[in-house]
Amino acid sequence: MKERVKIDPELFIGDGTERLCYLHPGNRAWCIKIPRSSSHTKQHRHDLKIYNKLAKRENGFRHIAAFRGTVITERGEGLLFETVRNGDGSVAKSLLHYLYNAPDRIDEEMISALRELENFIKKERIILKDPSPSNLLYQQNGSGGRFVIIDGIDLPAVPLFADFKISKQWEKVLRRLYRESGDNPAVRKLLAASWPNLFSQEAQ
Numbered sequence: 001m002k003e004r005v006k007i008d009p010e011l012f013i014g015d016g017t018e019r020l021c022y023l024h025p026g027n028r029a030w031c032i033k034i035p036r037s038s039s040h041t042k043q044h045r046h047d048l049k050i051y052n053k054l055a056k057r058e059n060g061f062r063h064i065a066a067f068r069g070t071v072i073t074e075r076g077e078g079l080l081f082e083t084v085r086n087g088d089g090s091v092a093k094s095l096l097h098y099l100y101n102a103p104d105r106i107d108e109e110m111i112s113a114l115r116e117l118e119n120f121i122k123k124e125r126i127i128l129k130d131p132s133p134s135n136l137l138y139q140q141n142g143s144g145g146r147f148v149i150i151d152g153i154d155l156p157a158v159p160l161f162a163d164f165k166i167s168k169q170w171e172k173v174l175r176r177l178y179r180e181s182g183d184n185p186a187v188r189k190l191l192a193a194s195w196p197n198l199f200s201q202e203a204q
C-alpha cells in the first residue's frame with residue numbers, strides 16, 4: 001500500500017467552512033485540501049467531478065488553481081492543487097483579505113485583473129457557486145497581478161439559462177465587494193466606474 005501523506009500542522013495555509021488546506025510536505029508547490037470532517041465530503045466529491053472536466057479543456061485552469069489529482073493522507077483522501085503564490089514566493093492572499101487589510105491595494109490594476117477574470121468565467125462558462133471574494137486569490141508579480149479561483153466553482157449542467165446564472169453569480173461577488181467596502185469610497189468609486197450598470201446611482 002502507498003504511504004499516507006502526513007499532514008503537518010506547521011504547513012497549514014488556510015481554511016474555509018468545509019475544508020482545511022495544507023502545503024504538501026514533499027512539494028510546497030502543491031497544497032492538499034482535506035474535508036474538516038466526514039460530514040464535509042460532498043464538496044470534495046463535487047470538486048473532483050468538476051476539476052476532471054476542466055482538465056480536459058485547453059485553458060480550463062488559466063484562472064483556476066490547477067488540479068493535480070487526489071492524494072491519500074493520514075486524514076483521508078485529499079485533493080491536490082497548485083499552491084497559488086506571488087512572484088516573491090509568498091502564498092497569495094484573497095480579495096477579501098485585501099479588502100479588510102489593505103484596501104489601498106485595490107486599485108485600477110486590481111480592478112482590471114477582476115475584469116479579466118470576468119471575461120474568463122464567461123468564456124469558459126464557470127459558475128461561481130460560492131461567490132465570495134475569499135475564494136479569489138490575487139497573485140501578484142512584478143508587473144501586475146491576476147486572480148485565481150481556488151474554490152466554489154460549478155459548470156452548467158444544461159445550457160439553458162447558463163449565461164444568466166454565470167452573470168448572476170459574478171454580480172454577487174461584485175455586490176458583496178461593494179457592500180463590504182462601505183468605509184472606503186475610493187474602492188466603491190472604482191467599482192462603480194467599472195460596472196456602472198450594477199452600481200448606476202453611484203456612478204453619477
Ligand SMILES: Nc1ncnc2c1ncn2[C@@H]1O[C@H](COP(=O)(O)OP(=O)(O)O)[C@@H](O)[C@H]1O
Nearest residue numbers: 014015016017018019021065082083084150151
Ligand atoms: N490553491 C491554493 N493556494 C493557496 N491557498 C489556498 C489554495 N486553496 C486554498 N487555499 C487557502 O485555504 C483556504 C480554504 O480553502 P477553500 O477551498 O476555500 O476551503 P472551503 O471549501 O472550506 O471554503 C483558502 O481561504 C485559502 O486561504
Ligand SMILES: [Mg+2]
Nearest residue numbers: 016134135151
Ligand atoms: Mg472557500
